Amino acid sequence: MLTRKIEFLVGVFLLAGLAAFLVLVYKVANVEVQTSSDTYTLTAEFSNVGGLKVRSPVKVGGVVVGRVSGIALDPKKMEPVVTLTMDKRYNKFPETSSLSVLTSGLLGEQFLGLTPGFVDDDVATLKDGDRIYDTHSALVLEDLIGQFLYSAGSKDKK
Amino acid sequence: MRLTDSIADLGRDALGLVAGLGKAGLLLWGALVQIPRPRKGTPLLVKQIYVVGVQSMVIILVSGLFIGMVLALQGYTILVDFGTEQSLGPLVALSLLRELGPVVTALLFAGRAGSALTAELGLMKSTEQLSSLEMMAIDPLRQVIAPRFWAGFFSMPLLALMFTAVGIYGGYLVGVEWKGIDDGAFWSILQAAVEWRQDIVNCLIKSFVFSWVVTWIALYRGYQLVPNPEGISRATTQTVVQSSLAVLALDFLLTALMFGK
Numbered sequence: 001m002l003t004r005k006i007e008f009l010v011g012v013f014l015l016a017g018l019a020a021f022l023v024l025v026y027k028v029a030n031v032e033v034q035t036s037s038d039t040y041t042l043t044a045e046f047s048n049v050g051g052l053k054v055r056s057p058v059k060v061g062g063v064v065v066g067r068v069s070g071i072a073l074d075p076k077k078m079e080p081v082v083t084l085t086m087d088k089r090y091n092k093f094p095e096t097s098s099l100s101v102l103t104s105g106l107l108g109e110q111f112l113g114l115t116p117g118f119v120d121d122d123v124a125t126l127k128d129g130d131r132i133y134d135t136h137s138a139l140v141l142e143d144l145i146g147q148f149l150y151s152a153g154s155k156d157k158k
Numbered sequence: 159m160r161l162t163d164s165i166a167d168l169g170r171d172a173l174g175l176v177a178g179l180g181k182a183g184l185l186l187w188g189a190l191v192q193i194p195r196p197r198k199g200t201p202l203l204v205k206q207i208y209v210v211g212v213q214s215m216v217i218i219l220v221s222g223l224f225i226g227m228v229l230a231l232q233g234y235t236i237l238v239d240f241g242t243e244q245s246l247g248p249l250v251a252l253s254l255l256r257e258l259g260p261v262v263t264a265l266l267f268a269g270r271a272g273s274a275l276t277a278e279l280g281l282m283k284s285t286e287q288l289s290s291l292e293m294m295a296i297d298p299l300r301q302v303i304a305p306r307f308w309a310g311f312f313s314m315p316l317l318a319l320m321f322t323a324v325g326i327y328g329g330y331l332v333g334v335e336w337k338g339i340d341d342g343a344f345w346s347i348l349q350a351a352v353e354w355r356q357d358i359v360n361c362l363i364k365s366f367v368f369s370w371v372v373t374w375i376a377l378y379r380g381y382q383l384v385p386n387p388e389g390i391s392r393a394t395t396q397t398v399v400q401s402s403l404a405v406l407a408l409d410f411l412l413t414a415l416m417f418g419k
Contacts, residue, residue: 003201003204006204006205006208007204009208009212010207010211013207013208013212013313013316014207014316016215016316017315017317017320020316020319020320020323020324021319024319024322024323024326024361025354028251028326028348028349029349029353029354029357030349030350030352055353
């Protein structure tokens with residue numbers, strides 16, 4: 001009877017460990033079970049991606065529609081190329097859509113904002129492997145301050 | 159003369175260290191590398207998981223809860239000055255997952271279970287139970303060491319997971335229930351910050367490395383000790399001191415490898 005009790009307690013121990021693992025995976029890390037079949041891939045060229053990272057969200061009006069899956073430098077043009085993995089549920093974006101690197105809040109993380117463009121009869125929707133050409137780069141604070149100082153300096157001379 | 163003496167001492171210590179590592183390796187090799195016997199091995203393993211894992215649960219859960227609560231309270235008093243107290247969730251969760259969960263669990267495990275393993279083996283040795291087993295043609299490495307090693311190796315990561323989960327709950331209690339951080343913001347910012355690969359897998363890797371080292375040191379110290387009261391007390395102390403130092407040093411190494419890039 002004693003061994004039965006020990007076995008029971010060991011079972012409880014293992015279950016508690018498993019429960020802790022599941023809590024960490026689903027409640028804390030919020031792992032989404034996502035297969036590759038329900039996503040499609042887009043690429044986009046930027047002149048500067050700023051602090052954008054792999055796994056940064058792609059948002060349309062604040063709704064997450066995909067994630068950045070890769071950032072690489074185009075070896076010929078010397079410009080960063082961002083690969084986006086988009087949710088298949090949102091597959092009706094027109095070709096004329098534009099992407100911009102935005103920041104959430106003053107000090108927050110950077111993300112990609114997708115602005116859907118106009119829809120016309122001869123405008124197709126974005127499909128797997130398409131490239132978005134209309135992009136707006138990240139605001140670099142140092143450049144902004146530099147421009148401001150330059151313009152303020154040239155004003156003084158007049 | 160004194161200089162050559164101290165060089166000779168250094169050499170002796172180095173040789174002793176290498177010999178110790180070799181003996182410890184042989185001990186583990188002899189215990190683990192063999193054909194598994196599920197029918198005889200499982201009851202022994204269950205008994206040891208009970209001793210090593212189940213009996214350590216209370217101290218692990220209580221310390222996890224309190225460490226999570228303290229972390230949240232200290233973090234809150236600083237974060238609230240910047241108006242970013244909602245980042246308390248990632249603060250608590252990431253520090254527990256990346257560092258405190260595996261490390262504190264390993265330290266507590268060394269003190270609670272490692273010292274007990276050493277003392278038990280020491281008493282077995284001093285009452286010549288290990289020699290009796292050998293006389294009856296039972297391999298003590300297989301009968302005594304192997305189940306204790308596997309029990310320690312698999313129990314500690316489970317304990318570390320429980321510690322972390324309970325610690326995050328403690329942080330939730332202080333942050334949300336007591337200090338009034340918004341419930342939804344706490345969890346959503348926490349979930350956005352914690353990643354499966356970066357945080358949880360690394361937490362598990364650390365836990366398994368620490369459990370391997372702590373259990374190994376405890377068993378080696380117990381198996382090799384001088385079988386008298388003084389030897390047992392010394393080996394028990396050595397187990398706790400050496401495994402704590404090994405855990406802290408390895409933690410720095412692993413952190414540098416995982417997050418140093």
